[in-house]
């Protein structure tokens with residue numbers, strides 16, 4: 001029986017601005033600590049030499065757990081697991097998180113992965129670690145998939161999703177926000193007040209984990225935790241990682257009121273859908289702003305009702321996007337509308353409509369920015385069967401999924417000239433909005449710059465004419481006019497990330 005009681009948890013590097021400590025690992029650590037285990041977090045942000053740190057820390061560990069999202073996470077997860085297995089072949093390597101849970105068989109086939117915790121991980125990991133510590137069998141742990149000694153794969157039945165109110169608070173004390181602030185430049189603390197979303201968009205996997213059930217902390221818990229954590233760590237900014245924060249609008253407003261009453265001052269932001277915000281009163285949206293909400297991200301995706309129907313997003317309408325922009329603008333909240341381009345079935349006419357409607361909204365409401373992305377089929381999304389029929393090749397190994405998020409478009413309906421036109425139209429759309437924003441800030445330049453650059457840009461968008469794109473060349477040489485923003489925080493994305501789309 002192993003004598004150690006140490007669990008090493010690794011968060012691999014990703015593409016994008018640092019968001020503070022990885023909440024997944026802080027959530028997983030809490031039940032382990034309560035049960036008397038020692039937890040060592042190795043977050044790439046704090047350990048640039050993470051491979052060396054993990055090899056050192058696993059010397060006396062019970063097991064290694066790695067959090068894996070689709071995309072760049074995979075590369076480091078694979079490298080580190082291989083190195084660990086080479087040095088310590090008997091140390092259990094456990095993968096968890098969205099990618100591992102959605103592509104379980106494929107991931108578990110790799111020789112360096114022993115087990116996968118599927119979905120919500122707190123209770124499953126604890127049960128597995130208890131088995132490892134006592135040398136017990138792994139079978140019977142709900143939510144676990146693992147390899148037998150002969151290499152055969154066992155999938156235990158699903159674990160019902162736990163009520164989040166029954167789970168302990170994340171182990172924030174393991175990740176000093178001050179240390180993270182030195183890397184990210186802002187004292188922030190990631191927070192989740194709920195999991196789950198009632199919808200089932202065809203490009204999203206939220207329902208796979210959380211079964212369309214909104215599972216949320218009680219208002220008092222959110223307010224009490226924030227009122228305690230914010231002053232304790234001198235926090236300036238709290239990004240909420242909820243899938244759809246406004247599902248329960250009364251709860252959201254009560255949280256805002258609670259934060260105001262507690263007298264704690266910080267900025268916070270969240271993601272939600274426009275149908276919920278559009279239903280709120282102007283006064284309630286103002287309350288959100290008063291409590292510190294300065295940015296909201298919306299998965300608007302398209303302004304064509306036909307495309308929205310294909311995405312199984314019939315719950316959203318253009319009028320709600322307009323209403324959302326209007327109310328948030330009144331309240332002084334900055335919003336980012338995410339847009340998905342190149343969705344299967346989307347035509348150039350649909351795209352034109354999206355660009356036109358979105359541009360009209362941004363013209364009227366200067367608080368609106370956009371984050372357009374080319375459709376990327378992540379594992380486990382409901383539309384996969386249709387995609388296969390349309391000739392999309394599903395990546396066949398863990399490593400093939402690694403490059404997916406880098407915009408390597410393998411969509412049969414979006415190749416060559418079609419893809420080139422889409423990219424150009426997207427750049428023109430962003431340029432048009434950026435010119436408007438820039439000239440709004442400098443009134444004297446408004447007329448000149450708009451005439452010079454804005455008019456031809458709008459003309460091209462209106463007619464879908466993108467040959468000899470001199471305006472783009474000019475804008476790239478004069479200054480970086482085109483800026484994409486993070487849906488999570490509204491902050492400008494690094495140039496490398498912008499190039500992803």
Ligand code: B12
Pocket residue numbers: 013014015016018019020021022023024025027028064065066067068069070071072073094095096097098099102117119120121122125190192203204205206241242243378379405
């Ligand atoms: C924050 C976030 C990020 C952040 C995370 C950074 C950070 N410092 O935390 C960053 C910016 C990295 C990110 C990136 C991306 N993201 Co993201 N992101 C989220 C978001 C909003 C919250 C994640 C979170 O922290 N939740 C709270 C924690 C507690 O939950 P959790 O992470 O799921 O962890 C639990 C379980 O997964 C499990 N678990 C997790 N890790 C491990 C490890 C072990 C060992 C075990 C046992 C269990 C386990 O247990 C945890 C506790 O229950 C989710 C949506 C959501 N509501 O979850 C999307 C989400 C995870 N992202 C998603 C996507 C699509 C992406 C991108 C691919 C997008 C893109 N176009 O680039 C990229 C990833 C690639 C890249 N570009 O590097 C998808 C999932 C896709 C996928 N297949 O991986 C999600 C689900 C959004 C959605 N609904 O589609 N994201």
Ligand code: SF4
Pocket residue numbers: 197198199200201204205206207243244273299
């Ligand atoms: S509204 Fe957002 S979180 Fe909910 S299913 Fe659609 S994309 Fe996923």
